[in-house]
Amino acid sequence: MNESAAIDARQALPQEADTCFARFIDVQKSYDGVELVVKGFNLDIQRGEFITLLGPSGSGKTTCLMMMAGFETPTHGEILLQGQPINGLPPHKRGIGMVFQNYALFPHMTVAENLAFPLEVRHLPKAEIARQVDRALGMVRLEGFGSRRPAQLSGGQQQRVALARALVFEPELVLMDEPLGALDKNLREEMQYEIKRIHASLGVTMIYVTHDQTEALTMSDRIAVFNDGVVQQLATPETLYELPENAFVASFIGENNRLQGEVVEHLGERCEVVLDSGERVVARPVAVGGVGTRTTLSLRPERVALIGDDDEGRYDNRFSGIVQEVIYLGDHLRTRLQLCGNDEFILKTPNAEGNASLRPGQSVTVGWTWQDCRALDA
Amino acid sequence: MSQSPSDTLTTADGVPLKVSLRRAVRRSKFKALLLVSPLLAFLIIAFVMPILDMLWRSVDNPEVSTRLSRTVEALEGWDGESLPGEPVFAALVADLREGQEARDLGLLSSRLNYEKSGMRSAISRTARRLGNLEPPYREALIEINDSWGELSTWKLIERESSPYTLSYYLAAMDRQLSPEGEIVKVPDYLEIHVALFWRTFWMSAVITGLTLLLGYPIAYLLANLPLRHSNLLMILVLLPFWTSLLVRTTTWIAILQSQGVLNDMMVAIGVIADEARWQMIHNKTGTIVAMTHILLPFMILPLYSVMKTIPPSYMRAARSLGGKPILSFRRVYFPLTIPGIAAGGILVFILAIGYYITPALVGGQSGRFITNYIAYHMQTSLNWGLAAAIASILLLVVIVFYLVFNRLIGVDKVKLG
Ligand SMILES: Nc1ncnc2c1ncn2[C@@H]1O[C@H](COP(=O)(O)OP(=O)(O)OP(=O)(O)O)[C@@H](O)[C@H]1O
Ligand SMILES: [Mg+2]
Numbered sequence: 061m062n063e064s065a066a067i068d069a070r071q072a073l074p075q076e077a078d079t080c081f082a083r084f085i086d087v088q089k090s091y092d093g094v095e096l097v098v099k100g101f102n103l104d105i106q107r108g109e110f111i112t113l114l115g116p117s118g119s120g121k122t123t124c125l126m127m128m129a130g131f132e133t134p135t136h137g138e139i140l141l142q143g144q145p146i147n148g149l150p151p152h153k154r155g156i157g158m159v160f161q162n163y164a165l166f167p168h169m170t171v172a173e174n175l176a177f178p179l180e181v182r183h184l185p186k187a188e189i190a191r192q193v194d195r196a197l198g199m200v201r202l203e204g205f206g207s208r209r210p211a212q213l214s215g216g217q218q219q220r221v222a223l224a225r226a227l228v229f230e231p232e233l234v235l236m237d238e239p240l241g242a243l244d245k246n247l248r249e250e251m252q253y254e255i256k257r258i259h260a261s262l263g264v265t266m267i268y269v270t271h272d273q274t275e276a277l278t279m280s281d282r283i284a285v286f287n288d289g290v291v292q293q294l295a296t297p298e299t300l301y302e303l304p305e306n307a308f309v310a311s312f313i314g315e316n317n318r319l320q321g322e323v324v325e326h327l328g329e330r331c332e333v334v335l336d337s338g339e340r341v342v343a344r345p346v347a348v349g350g351v352g353t354r355t356t357l358s359l360r361p362e363r364v365a366l367i368g369d370d371d372e373g374r375y376d377n378r379f380s381g382i383v384q385e386v387i388y389l390g391d392h393l394r395t396r397l398q399l400c401g402n403d404e405f406i407l408k409t410p411n412a413e414g415n416a417s418l419r420p421g422q423s424v425t426v427g428w429t430w431q432d433c434r435a436l437d438a
Numbered sequence: 439m440s441q442s443p444s445d446t447l448t449t450a451d452g453v454p455l456k457v458s459l460r461r462a463v464r465r466s467k468f469k470a471l472l473l474v475s476p477l478l479a480f481l482i483i484a485f486v487m488p489i490l491d492m493l494w495r496s497v498d499n500p501e502v503s504t505r506l507s508r509t510v511e512a513l514e515g516w517d518g519e520s521l522p523g524e525p526v527f528a529a530l531v532a533d534l535r536e537g538q539e540a541r542d543l544g545l546l547s548s549r550l551n552y553e554k555s556g557m558r559s560a561i562s563r564t565a566r567r568l569g570n571l572e573p574p575y576r577e578a579l580i581e582i583n584d585s586w587g588e589l590s591t592w593k594l595i596e597r598e599s600s601p602y603t604l605s606y607y608l609a610a611m612d613r614q615l616s617p618e619g620e621i622v623k624v625p626d627y628l629e630i631h632v633a634l635f636w637r638t639f640w641m642s643a644v645i646t647g648l649t650l651l652l653g654y655p656i657a658y659l660l661a662n663l664p665l666r667h668s669n670l671l672m673i674l675v676l677l678p679f680w681t682s683l684l685v686r687t688t689t690w691i692a693i694l695q696s697q698g699v700l701n702d703m704m705v706a707i708g709v710i711a712d713e714a715r716w717q718m719i720h721n722k723t724g725t726i727v728a729m730t731h732i733l734l735p736f737m738i739l740p741l742y743s744v745m746k747t748i749p750p751s752y753m754r755a756a757r758s759l760g761g762k763p764i765l766s767f768r769r770v771y772f773p774l775t776i777p778g779i780a781a782g783g784i785l786v787f788i789l790a791i792g793y794y795i796t797p798a799l800v801g802g803q804s805g806r807f808i809t810n811y812i813a814y815h816m817q818t819s820l821n822w823g824l825a826a827a828i829a830s831i832l833l834l835v836v837i838v839f840y841l842v843f844n845r846l847i848g849v850d851k852v853k854l855g
Binding site for chain 1: 760769
């Protein structure tokens with residue numbers, strides 16, 4: 061790493077940097093010298109925050125985590141921990157707890173020995189180690205499992221041990237790389253809750269990697285949505301879901317109806333778009349240029365309403381479509397419509413009286429407000 | 439769950455479940471047996487039978503009991519305090535006459551000569567004069583050769599009249615039976631096997647240690663380099679298997695001999711004087727260097743196969759938990775490779791103690807193994823019984839090592855390749 065570049069980066073920091081617990085500044089990474097896997101990654105992490113890196117496979121999430129942990133060096137840029145650059149610091153001096161996707165529990169040691177390892181290398185007295193190990197086992201509710209080997213534990217129990225091991229030496233930052241990826245759905249939900257509980261009770265900072273959007277939405281304070289080595293949007297779960305800034309985020313988080321068209325009128329806070337199939341739609345411009353630019357309209361299925369004859373005028377956009385398919389999901393119904401030239405237009409309606417009677421082939425009128433329809437990049 | 443015999447499980451047609459299961463698997467078992475039968479037959483003929491034959495030869499002792507059957511019979515009831523009487527000598531003459539006609543006195547004389555030097559010439563000299571021998575045979579024989587007048591000769595014949603003997607094993611351990619029937623050391627100048635056994639074991643241990651030292655880092659690289667590089671390295675590791683063992687061994691002669699490549703280079707760069715060239719071949723050094731090279735792949739491959747299964751995340755976890763690199767290696771990586779070390783170690787050690795051609799070519803006098811003596815007894819001294827006894831001891835050592843290994847590590851933990 062270039063010495064002067066490091067100093068430049070430090071001087072370039074604004075004063076408020078001190079309040080940041082960890083920072084990625086303009087970090088780039090290339091493995092082969094040909095292709096950038098991470099491109100200009102910036103992230104400020106507050107103390108005690110639960111940050112999730114969310115993105116499709118191969119988008120560079122693990123790479124970012126590995127750079128934080130010290131197993132990969134950034135090709136360019138700076139990583140700060142508590143205001144100090146850590147680019148040259150070897151992993152064992154960083155004091156960062158880490159949970160690996162395959163848990164990486166040492167198979168030749170018992171659970172207690174696994175938990176004691178980080179304490180032994182810190183030369184803690186024996187009695188203190190025993191006490192801390194017991195406390196950590198208690199924290200993940202595995203009292204009495206200390207003498208088992210990892211292979212004698214279930215997946216969920218191994219996961220808990222890995223978590224306990226990453227926390228037992230009281231690191232201030234814990235990294236988790238898809239820690240729940242190998243668990244089944246029920247266990248995953250239970251562990252999500254567990255991790256949140258521990259996070260809340262210990263107040264540690266956590267950086268969490270996943271490609272499961274539900275997991276990201278339920279657990280995180282903030283989510284960085286990754287694609288192609290670039291952060292597409294960094295925001296709270298609500299913001300990401302309600303106010304996606306581009307087409308990728310909109311389609312990656314939650315379900316999403318997409319309509320392609322061209323902007324014909326731009327009136328500041330609203331715009332009009334002519335769809336490729338000819339209809340005119342009023343939308344909220346979020347990431348579009350002026351008149352004449354192409355756009356993707358994004359619309360959440362639950363924000364589309366079935367319109368009877370009574371509520372004239374409530375919706376700015378009203379269109380009629382033909383029911384293709386109705387899927388009964390208990391509490392709600394998913395209806396696939398042919399609408400505005402789109403065969404895959406999804407409508408999500410609560411299982412309320414009157415809504416359940418839709419049949420394929422039937423013609424219906426649906427509507428949505430301009431605020432719910434976001435005009436994003438094409 | 440305990441079930442009384444009366445309510446054992448049955449299939450729908452009332453046949454007990456166990457019986458019908460056995461019937462069902464019998465066919466597939468038979469097929470499987472059919473498939474392995476050629477190999478099984480080969481193994482029995484080429485492996486099991488020679489070993490049994492070897493074990494048999496190491497205790498087989500037919501010479502005295504068959505060739506001197508009359509003498510042995512006549513010796514029955516002999517007090518062993520004084521020379522036997524005339525009937526015994528007469529029986530001996532009859533036996534020898536018959537042996538001379540059948541032309542198989544050689545085996546007998548060799549056999550007795552192993553135990554008591556001078557017996558070969560005693561028998562051959564006696565045999566030559568059997569034609570004009572007149573009774574009383576006792577005086578006549580003693581006149582031909584003093585051995586017949588010695589008590590120990592007759593005790594030997596009596597002792598070796600049993601069809602089985604342990605004397606080959608005693609000889610293999612540099613021991614023999616004294617005329618009094620006690621186990622004693624052979625004279626110093628004949629002592630050779632025990633020292634050779636020890637040399638074989640310690641040199642094999644050194645070779646095993648060296649292959650481990652050299653092979654461990656290579657195996658690590660093989661398991662951890664990107665595929666493109668590790669493939670190339672793997673080819674380099676396997677390359678020796680594509681050349682003949684003889685070629686590899688003789689190459690070492692070219693490199694290590696006094697006028698060889700290495701010495702020439704050392705002289706050229708002035709490290710050693712021309713008169714003081716190092717003797718690196720035809721001694722222990724030669725054997726150790728050449729065998730370490732030849733056996734290296736057998737250490738690398740089991741190590742590699744174990745290391746391949748250790749995900750890099752273990753070391754990363756250890757590092758992130760605060761372990762310094764060396765400590766992490768010692769506490770986490772190394773213990774996980776122990777099955778590989780054990781497998782490679784036992785493999786190389788067992789191969790090494792049985793190695794023959796390389797010590798024979800580059801070992802000289804001082805770098806020779808016990809196997810070279812097996813060959814010597816097979817080909818030169820023609821003492822097959824002794825060769826079989828030495829080989830059986832080696833086999834026993836290998837089995838003991840294997841059992842200890844299985845006890846400590848468990849054979850099922852080992853994956854080769
Ligand atoms: N050690 C490496 N050497 C070369 N290329 C690598 C290496 N590790 C990752 N890559 C490449 O970098 C890119 C990003 O990988 P990374 O593991 O960070 O993705 P990810 O977002 O964690 O994906 P996933 O969700 O599948 O784990 C991928 O294209 C991958 O092929
Ligand atoms: Mg990953």
